[in-house]
Amino acid sequence: MANLRAAVSRLRRELAAHPAEFPDRGIAEDELAALCAMALGGEPEIRRLRRSLLLVAGAIGSVSALAPSLAQVRIAVELFGERPRTEGP
Known part of the structure; x- marks a missing residue:
């Protein structure tokens, strides 16, 4: 949980400080707030x-300055379990 809280906090700070406006910035901010709440609320779903x-990756994925922090959030999320497997033919 500490890794997730730290990674989300860092990305939120960097997004807030980023000068450029882009169409999906609000989506990224909302979802980062949701991630923060999940990280503070115990064992998240x-x-x-x-x-x-x-949603965050889709919203800010093209902003290269935020890529390292976004990668840290991804790594923190992946620590909660393996990627769901899809059944093939």
């Missing part, structure tokens, strides 16, 4: 963590 991560 893994599917919800992954959904929030995907």
Whole structure:
């Protein structure tokens, strides 16, 4: 949990300090707030963590200055369990 809290906090600070406005910034801010709440609230729901991560990545993925912090959030989320397997043919 500490890794997730630290990574989300860092990305939130960097996003707040980033001067450029982009269309999905609000989505990223909302989902980072949700990730922060999950990190503070105890054992989070893994599917919800992954959904929030995907939304954040989609919203800020093209902002290269935020890529290292986004990668740290991804790593922290992945510590909560393996990626769900999909059944193939």
